[in-house]
Amino acid sequence: MPERNIEFGKYGARGIKGHEAVARRLDDLAGYIATPITAKRGLMARLHYLTRSDHARAAARAAGLTVTDRTIKAWLDGKRLPSKKNLDRIESAYRTVRRHNIARYLVGRLNARGRGTRVEIHPVNQSQVPRPRQRVVEYRTLNVRRWDRIVEAWAAADDQALDDAWADQIIDLGSQWGQYEYVTNIGFAA
Template identity: 80%
Template sequence: MPERNIEFGKYGARGIKGHEAVARQLDALVGFIVTPVTQRRGLLARLHYLTRTDHARQAAREAGLTVTDRTIKSWLDGKRSPSKKNLHNLETAYRTVRRQNVARYLLARLNREGRGTRVEFHPLNQSQVDRPRQRTVAYRTLNIRHWNRIVEAWANDDEDALDDAWISDAVVDLGSEWGQYEYVTNIGFAA
């Protein structure tokens, strides 16, 4: 079995880690608020999402939003504006809470009652690698049936756990060539 790449890009290959591509794809499936938090509309949308119920407020506090209810009310009323640090904390809390809220639904969608989801592996870009050093890496597809560890690591925003789950639960099923797909240009799946 091949080892993990230590000096990726040494000869000019370009790509990203597979687990990063999966995280991007999962984020795209979630449907975060598009308007930036720095605009009034984006700020209000995030505040309403994080404060509409007591459960949402508690989850926001656990995710790092530590301002008082009075401060949040003044932000909602437009009497005060949050600082850059509070905007960052608000965005982080929003993304964390949104991921945790959507994880169960997304897991059911990806597992599809044991049928799994078809995943496309787009190989790394070797256009800048000298011809004698280029590898033959082809576009591959794989049906992944167990997404539990992958979605859990993504929901907890744990990059190391996501990398381990992605390699051990998905990529190794590509066979002895799995090391060629540790870095990719894109991972695609539609759930």
């Protein structure tokens, strides 16, 4: 696509890719368990979420939690504690399963029966860029009506697909859409 930034930040601009900001906001909307996994309460909440049904257990196994049912029962009973490696696997499986479970709900809320959701795009921080090299970019809003591909790529944790889906949406900003490939923040609500 034209207008893709090749050397972003070369002159001191600061920001993140737009699709990464969208993924962060979708993660916020997913409502993950706030208690850290290192606390007993956080670990138990995640384990209960991943083992509450046969379907949840199968999804956890598909997401990478490959320990036996006996080990999970020992963790739930407090007889054993998972290793650091297993804590990482539990967290990863929990986030993957949670994303998958909430994706359809988010698509429905964000599409809002065809009305879409207003997205606020905050441009890159150019405070460290020398004056002659600064671009004139401003805060923009955009109404995104089709969230299916964006949420699907987010749920699958596919960065390239999410980047492509987000770029297809920001093209609606007009001829200057490339200026919003990198941003400081993207905000929207569901």
